[in-house]
Amino acid sequence: MxxxxxxxxxxxxxxxxxxxxxxxxxxxxxxxxxxxxxxxxxxxxxxxxxxxxxxxxxxxxxxxxxxxxxxxxxxxxxxxxxxxxxxxxxxxxxxxxxxxxxxxxxxxxxxxxxxxxAPNMSVGVNLTFKLVELAARVLGDSVDIEIIEAHHRHKVDAPSGTALRLGRVVADTLGRDLETDAVYGREGYTGARDRRTIGFATVRAGDIVGEHTTLFATDGERVEITHRASSxxxxxxxxxxxxxxxxxxxxxxxxxxxxxxxx
CATH class of the missing domain: 3.40.50.720 (NAD(P)-binding Rossmann-like Domain)
Incomplete structure (x- = not known):
């Protein structure tokens, strides 16, 4: 015991x-x-x-x-x-x-x-890390990659540790440097998107326990891998x-x- x-x-x-x-x-x-x-x-x-x-x-x-x-x-x-x-x-x-x-x-x-x-102890989230790694390996540099996360209004750090881990999984798989390739939110005239960047978007509202989506998008199609926690x-x-x-x-x-x- x-x-x-x-x-x-x-x-x-x-x-x-x-x-x-x-x-x-x-x-x-x-x-x-x-x-x-x-x-x-x-x-x-x-x-x-x-x-x-x-x-x-x-x-x-x-x-x-x-x-x-x-x-x-x-x-x-x-x-x-x-x-x-x-x-x-x-x-x-x-x-x-x-x-x-x-x-x-x-x-x-x-x-x-x-x-x-671990930034997230959920079994489902840790399976999600593996799925994101697989998607990044298959889709490679042919897609734009964005990570969207949402949590309750009391959470004090952003992006979440889980979102950052997802970004690091993508960066490590594609041979990128998250320190230089991450983009944390956008405002104003930003110009065209650089395909090597890994974008992060953060939502804080209500009592959301935790939601994370990794978006792989290109012309004509997109793949979204999402985990939602309800407890x-x-x-x-x-x-x-x-x-x-x-x-x-x-x-x-x-x-x-x-x-x-x-x-």
Missing amino acids: TRIAIAGVGGRMGQALSQAVMEHPEAQLGAASERAGSPLLGQPPTAQDMAVRVVSDLASVLDAFDVLIDFTQPEATVAHAALCRAHGKRLVVGTTGLSASQQAHLENAAKAVPVVF RLTFASGAVRAAVWLDAQPPGFYDMQDVLGLR
Whole structure:
């Protein structure tokens, strides 16, 4: 049985993760944390986990968990990665908006403990990555490629980590550099489209859980590969699946493609 700690258990994703842990036959909730000052501190995270009490510092409950799942904020995630490395705890990270230096902290932790880092833990999204790779390989440079994503109004980073991963899949497949070929929105007189560019369009509205479309278009036809999530539980279930999978893995830096055997 994999004992799991959830960082940010009071948030929308934290609540979904609690449910996903409860529903997985090989997982149990061992610990849960929230920010200092949260009214949840000292309380059980859910009615089903009365033996667990929410803490502000996971260092105080190290004996209660084997793997930490973190969908919080970049600064908190970096601190949690250092904690896991220092104490031999496995780590699953779904936090988005990390800078290159913050991601480097995760990669450094992965030298000592196994880490799964993915912008999207959904099984369906990770299948979508493979389909987009296939489409890019087949269609090549003969099409214009745009990525359209939509999320709820509370999401603080844009484009989403999943949209950026889709763009990187396209760029890597076609031998392009996403840093120079990405176009993030358009306004005013832009001139004709450069076929090598990879466009991104972002929508933030209402309670949209997550929608991503990769559009391959040329004269006379277009191919659209779309994933729509209707519940955060799909991300949470994937994260718990990754946490259990880490039981048998050596130290290393993994993603959901590894977890699902899609490499």
